Amino acid sequence: MSRPIGIRDVANKAAVAASSVSRVISGHPNVSPEMKERVLAAVEALGYEPNILAQGLRRGSTQTIGLVVPDISNPLFSELVFHAENTLNAAGYALLIANSQGVPDSDITHLKLLRQRVDGFLLSLSDETDKGTVSALKQLDKPFVLLDRDISKAKYFSVLWDHGAGIKTAAAYLADLGHRRIAMIDGNPRVHPTRARSQALQSAFEDRPEVHIAKYDASFSPDHGERTTDFLLGSESRPTAIIAGSVQILIGVLRSLRRHKLRVPEDISLVTIDHAPMLEFIEPPIATIDRDCGDFGRTAAQLLLDRLEGRPMRKHLLPVNFDPKSSCAPPADEVRPT
Amino acid sequence: MSRPIGIRDVANKAAVAASSVSRVISGHPNVSPEMKERVLAAVEALGYEPNILAQGLRRGSTQTIGLVVPDISNPLFSELVFHAENTLNAAGYALLIANSQGVPDSDITHLKLLRQRVDGFLLSLSDETDKGTVSALKQLDKPFVLLDRDISKAKYFSVLWDHGAGIKTAAAYLADLGHRRIAMIDGNPRVHPTRARSQALQSAFEDRPEVHIAKYDASFSPDHGERTTDFLLGSESRPTAIIAGSVQILIGVLRSLRRHKLRVPEDISLVTIDHAPMLEFIEPPIATIDRDCGDFGRTAAQLLLDRLEGRPMRKHLLPVNFDPKSSCAPPADEVRPT
């Protein structure tokens, strides 16, 4: 109810100077055992907790890390956050999360907002090519680690998944089954995952010109998935296999396939990226490119801790996994729409 | 690169005292137009931004709100957060999120951690009956609003959904179809939603003793859903309708039904709580009790703002919606296991 306990209250109770209390608490070496004991007893008795704002003001550090993500409801983030937080907590840092809804301006706003409250950032930018974001990052006076984002012009710390390798494996699997027209419906081309996949597919079949790849990058939305699938199914050179770039896109693809009454894999093969809870009830089981978020969270947090301690710049590339399922089969004999 | 711009730099540039700069920035009435203009020009020219820590230390307020939730990956929260944040931002507050993973001790830790960094809290407790949590709340020296949590002994601000009304509507719908044995598989009984539903079901059929209700509260997990369904399907008085208390529980229920090769609604009717993205691909469409999270987020934020401005205690009760679908049908003729 009354004014919270301050360092002076502790000092009075222990009959020492405030500076001594500070030394004891911060683990300064020069403290006599007797004084340390008296101070600790007083801290305990009064339930003293140092004022973080005052500490931050004086020290210039807050022992807090800011995490900015485009979509906290993505289950991938949940696990990432959990492990990142554990790693940071173990090192004495708290984790604060901000949600930017995929809006670059919101990234920037949160950066400004959190800048003075944190010692560093974990950043999953909404758009790694956005001019405002890039310049905000350049001016940012706090260390940060990019999460599955890559700004190649700049030498930033980042943790990346190897999306390129994953998509190559999946596409090669389809090609080996006999598919010659494969379509990739992917999301926002302004973030690393989409770009990495796009580039990898581009170069994947340079030595197999008989395999045709069509790519449709736009947004991680059911709408994009549905419209693009509609378009593909109506086209002259209808693909025999579709790769959906995210769960949201997959939802759209499935809507279109259902409406066209097409069967998987008899009429068309299907691969999707990332697992989702309800996926198991969809028939047939869908081949999935998946990734380990716990590992990612730990790695990212550790990288930021390294950065805070001044260790040299590093990038981490984490593997993704392709899990073939019965949604992929050899293509049916050619059936052209009349 | 160098030391950030401080209020003294602005004061020097504008040739006024720091106190005058402070008055201009905080909108103090006693400032001459000429000085105001000079100061504003200097602020602009130097790109000055007040140090939040210093302001917080001096004023005792941080213009920040803390949100603690058990599971940020729950899509319901995503929308809630978005609207709560908009409302708070409009009032000049920032929103910081912490994830407690459904662990009461983590609630308490985050409360302690954030206490000095925020002016108030939005709290979705992991366990509203936990002794540690309740006492931490009692000692908390910051205002807060409970999100779909109810600690009836205490007079706290809270926003609640009317889960009781929703479940009554759904159960009555099933009873009117002819169901006489209805099972509710629900989650954590230590939070308001489960408790409200449980109580409502208890009293719902007092005037219709022919309708039997069985309730199984435990945890919002697929495992609980699956095991309980297994048990129910093997029991003497197998229910003719099941209500799943969450998407996670539904997943378990569906796993069990699939394994038992039971058809919905021919063999058993099904109702679930909350919508999920992939739900639309499950056959048949499942009757759902749903709720508006945007409205909830706005209401909760507004309530906290009210509280911060000292307005009297209020609780808000928001409606939920029952959407019947073809997963509900009259029960088949009794088939007892031999």
Add this chain to the structure above:
DNA sequence: CTGAAAGCGCTTACAG
């Protein structure tokens, strides 16, 4: 209307 001074609660050189 404006400025000089004190102080929010800490930490950290600086003496001793």
Add this chain to the structure above:
DNA sequence: CTGAAAGCGCTTACAG
């Protein structure tokens, strides 16, 4: 090893 003093960057009575 310990204490007194200065100061982190602000705001707010207090004079004038």
